[in-house]
Structures are given as C-alpha cells and as structure tokens.
Amino acid sequence: MGQLSSPAEASSAAHPALVAPERVRALQRVGVLCGVAAGAWLGAAEVPTKLVSTGLSPVLISFAMVVGVFLGRWSLPAMVRGTSGIRADIVEAPHLVIWAIIAGCLWSVANTLTIFAIRDLGLSVAFPLWNTNGLIGILWGVLFFRELHQAGWRRWGAVCGGAVVIFLGGMLLARASSSQIASHVALRGIAAALGAGVLWGTMYIPYRKAYLSGMNPLSFVSFFTIGELGMMTALAVAYMGSFGNLYRQLTGAQDVLFWLLAAGFVWVIGDIFQQYAVKYIGVSRGIPISNSNQLWGLVWGAVAFGEFRGWQHGAVAGAIWGSVLMALGLAAISFSVADNSEYLKWAEAAEREHRRYGIDIEFVRSGMQGRSTNPPQRRTWLDWVLVAAATGAFVWTGLRAHWPSIALDGTAAVVLLALCLALLAACVAALWKVTRFN
Amino acid sequence: MDNEEAIERPETQANDWLSSVSGDVHFWVPTLVLIGGLLLLRWVS
Numbered sequence: 001m002g003q004l005s006s007p008a009e010a011s012s013a014a015h016p017a018l019v020a021p022e023r024v025r026a027l028q029r030v031g032v033l034c035g036v037a038a039g040a041w042l043g044a045a046e047v048p049t050k051l052v053s054t055g056l057s058p059v060l061i062s063f064a065m066v067v068g069v070f071l072g073r074w075s076l077p078a079m080v081r082g083t084s085g086i087r088a089d090i091v092e093a094p095h096l097v098i099w100a101i102i103a104g105c106l107w108s109v110a111n112t113l114t115i116f117a118i119r120d121l122g123l124s125v126a127f128p129l130w131n132t133n134g135l136i137g138i139l140w141g142v143l144f145f146r147e148l149h150q151a152g153w154r155r156w157g158a159v160c161g162g163a164v165v166i167f168l169g170g171m172l173l174a175r176a177s178s179s180q181i182a183s184h185v186a187l188r189g190i191a192a193a194l195g196a197g198v199l200w201g202t203m204y205i206p207y208r209k210a211y212l213s214g215m216n217p218l219s220f221v222s223f224f225t226i227g228e229l230g231m232m233t234a235l236a237v238a239y240m241g242s243f244g245n246l247y248r249q250l251t252g253a254q255d256v257l258f259w260l261l262a263a264g265f266v267w268v269i270g271d272i273f274q275q276y277a278v279k280y281i282g283v284s285r286g287i288p289i290s291n292s293n294q295l296w297g298l299v300w301g302a303v304a305f306g307e308f309r310g311w312q313h314g315a316v317a318g319a320i321w322g323s324v325l326m327a328l329g330l331a332a333i334s335f336s337v338a339d340n341s342e343y344l345k346w347a348e349a350a351e352r353e354h355r356r357y358g359i360d361i362e363f364v365r366s367g368m369q370g371r372s373t374n375p376p377q378r379r380t381w382l383d384w385v386l387v388a389a390a391t392g393a394f395v396w397t398g399l400r401a402h403w404p405s406i407a408l409d410g411t412a413a414v415v416l417l418a419l420c421l422a423l424l425a426a427c428v429a430a431l432w433k434v435t436r437f438n
Numbered sequence: 439m440d441n442e443e444a445i446e447r448p449e450t451q452a453n454d455w456l457s458s459v460s461g462d463v464h465f466w467v468p469t470l471v472l473i474g475g476l477l478l479l480r481w482v483s
Binding site: 095098099102103105106109110112113116120140144188189191192195198199202203205206209235239356357 | 455458459462463464465467468469471472474475476478479481482483
C-alpha cells in the first residue's frame with residue numbers, strides 16, 4: 001500500500017475515453033432511479049415507527065432500529081453478493097474499513113441527535129432542518145471529489161437551485177405541519193437538528209471516497225454497520241446507565257420490537273439504493289434526490305394515516321405547494337446528468353485514491369464503470385447462517401408483536417406499498433442489467 | 439518506495455499505510471465532525 005504507480009498508468013485509471021458515453025448515461029440513469037427509490041424506501045421506514053406506542057425511550061427506539069439495520073446490512077449483502085465477495089472487495093482496499101466505521105459512527109450520533117431534535121421541535125420542523133445534509137453533501141462533493149467541476153453554469157444552477165428548492169419545499173411542508181401540531185421552538189432542538197444535518201452530510205465523504213475507489217456498495221455497508229451498531233450501543237448504555245438496564249428495557253418492549261426491527265430493515269433497503277445513487281451520480285445529485293423521503297413520509301402520513309383530516313385549508317395548500325416545490329427540485333437535479341467533461345473530473349478524484357493508497361488500477365476503473373474485477377463467488381455456509389439468523393430474529397419478534405390500535409387506510413397503504421415495491425423491482429432490474437450489483 | 443522493497447519490509451508498508459491515512463484530509467474532516475457531534479450530543483441531552 002502507499003506505493004505510487006506510473007503517471008501513465010494512473011492517468012488511465014478511469015479515463016473517460018475508456019468509458020463509452022452510452023455507458024456513462026446508463027450509469028447515470030441507474031443512479032437517478034436509485035435516488036428516487038431511496039427516497040421512497042427511506043420515507044416508508046417511518047411507517048413502522050408510527051405503529052409504536054410513544055411510551056418507549058427514544059434511545060431504545062433508535063437502538064432497536066439500528067439492530068434491525070445491522071440484521072439487514074449483513075443478511076441482504078450476504079444473500080446478493082456473498083461474504084466471499086465482500087471479503088474479496090475489502091482485500092483490494094482495506095483502508096476503507098476505517099472510513100466505513102467512521103461513517104457508521106457519524107450515522108449513529110446524527111440519528112440520536114434527531115431524537116432530541118424531535119423532542120424539542122417536533123418531527124415536522126426538525127425533518128427539513130436535518131435535510132440540510134444535502135447542501136453539506138454538495139459542499140464536500142465539490143471541495144473534495146471534484147463534483148460539478150467543469151459542469152457548466154446550467155448544471156450548477158440545476159443542482160444547487162434544485163437542492164435549494166427542495167429545502168424550501170421542505171420548510172413549507174414543515175410550516176404546514178407545525179401549524180397543526182403544538183410545538184415550541186428551542187435553540188437546543190435547532191442545534192441538534194442542524195448538527196444531525198452536518199453529521200449526515202459529512203457521512204457522504206466516506207461514501208464517495210469508497211465508491212471512487214471502486215468499492216461495491218454492498219461490501220461497504222457491511223463494515224459501515226459495525227461502526228453504527230458499536231456507537232449506538234455505547235450511546236444507549238451511556239444513556240441508560242448499564243448493559244443490564246438496556247437489556248431490561250429491550251425485553252420489556254418485546255411486543256413492539258418487530259416494528260422497530262422492520263423500520264430498520266426497510267431503512268436499509270432505502271439506504272442501499274442511496275449508496276448506489278451516490279456511487280453513480282455523486283453526492284451532489286444523489287443526496288438531494290434521496291432526500292425526497294420527507295415527501296414520501298408526508299404522503300404516508302396524509303393518505304394512509306389520515307393526518308390531513310381536520311387540517312385547515314391553508315395548511316393543506318401549504319403541504320401541496322411544498323410537495324410541488326420538492327418535486328420540481330427533484331426534477332431539476334434528475335435531468336442534470338454529468339457529461340463527459342464532468343466525468344473526467346470524477347476520474348481525477350478516483351486517480352487520487354489510486355495513487356494515495358495503491359489500489360489496483362483495474363479495481364478502480366471497473367468499479368467506476370459499474371463492473372467487478374472479482375468473479376462472482378459461490379454462497380458459503382456463513383451466508384446462509386447470516387440470512388437464517390436475520391430471518392429467525394424477525395420471526396421470533398414477529399410472533400410476539402401486537403398490531404397496535406391505530407387508524408390505517410388499508411387501501412391507501414396497499415397502493416403506497418405497491419408503489420414502493422414497483423420502484424424496488426425497477427431498481428433491482430436496472431442495477432442487475434447495467435451493473436450486476438457492482 | 440518500489441513494490442519489491444515494500445514486500446520485503448512489511449513494517450515499512452504498514453507505516454506508509456498509516457501515514458497515508460493520517461495525512462488524508464478525507465480522514466480528518468469526518469473525524470473532527472464526529473467529535474463535534476459527540477460534544478453537541480452531550481450538550482443537548
């Protein structure tokens with residue numbers, strides 16, 4: 001590691017001349033589709049948490065969700081790629097384990113901050129504040145990974161303008177929602193929400209670094225979740241006083257654990273799509289698009305849980321206008337795909353990783369093109385053990401779960417679920433066809 | 439350092455790896471933000 005290759009070899013690391021423009025466009029289309037699907041699934045992850053009674057400690061809710069995330073992040077990659085494939089990827093760029101763990105820690109601290117932000121401000125106000133992570137992501141993408149370099153004023157305007165419009169739309173949604181929910185705005189809550197936005201926005205530095213290095217998203221998230229669960233366990237123990245207290249609270253919440261694990265699992269599906277979006281369209285485009293999860297959360301709340309009932313006309317109009325603004329911002333960013341000159345700048349950022357860490361040139365090049373240098377690996381007994389353990393955890397908690405007494409429009413829920421599944425199927429098909437999940 | 443020398447001296451290789459990480463701004467920015475986040479969490483909780 002650390003040895004430099006020759007400049008000629010380095011310059012060919014991911015030179016756009018080696019990538020057909022049609023290939024670049026296909027990867028960008030997959031990235032946009034993954035960003036949209038990420039928004040839908042990250043928004044749907046809020047649904048199971050709505051089913052949980054509010055009597056639980058927020059830290060316990062967060063911890064149980066992270067356990068669900070951990071189960072999902074090891075079982076899904078084991079099923080799709082296999083632990084042998086994950087091992088082969090990590091051998092190519094072992095230094096990325098450090099960034100994966102840092103990213104996991106950032107996620108856990110940010111998620112815990114959001115709990116305190118919700119406590120002080122309410123979900124509807126706190127949500128758009130931490131969604132500023134998209135703007136932070138654009139900043140780091142431009143500064144560190146040469147995103148939007150040589151993109152031209154039109155693409156700059158579309159991406160930055162789109163991100164600002166999405167943010168404004170989010171604020172409008174928050175205003176509409178907060179007018180219906182009693183909440184007091186506290187400086188502490190705002191600091192917590194904005195802090196979570198900065199932490200989540202910064203988490204995209206490890207993401208982008210990994211994918212410019214040629215890493216497979218399914219391999220990266222497996223190590224990401226070690227930092228995530230480790231940090232969340234430390235925070236939960238610190239807040240509850242001891243492991244014993246954490247265990248007692250977990251066993252006392254057996255009847256709702258399934259819903260929290262399910263929320264974590266649904267969140268993982270959204271997050272995996274977000275990882276692919278960051279890989280193929282960068283942080284500056286992938287994150288604002290996937291931040292449409294706020295819109296999906298509102299749609300679930302309004303249509304399936306009837307949260308609009310009793311709202312004043314002005315509040316409903318505000319929610320509609322906020323949603324339209326977010327959709328316009330999404331469209332602006334989605335249609336502003338990177339051309340070859342911008343792709344060249346991404347390749348230069350990838351070249352830095354190749355030179356600095358001596359990553360195999362073919363690994364970097366093929367990773368950027370959505371291909372793998374490692375041949376597909378057979379599933380091992382470990383893969384099936386991981387899948388069986390995750391399934392067992394869901395079955396065990398599912399058998400103890402109670403359906404909470406909550407008003408739910410079954411037809412609307414089925415329609416929204418069908419939409420999410422349709423996006424899932426479209427993304428899986430596109431990723432398989434274009435990248436074979438690389 | 440060339441490849442052969444690095445293979446012969448693994449401790450030098452490890453030092454190179456560590457210096458590559460510790461000299462990388464991509465490492466320090468998330469690390470400092472994480473520390474700031476933990477301090478913020480202590481304040482808000």
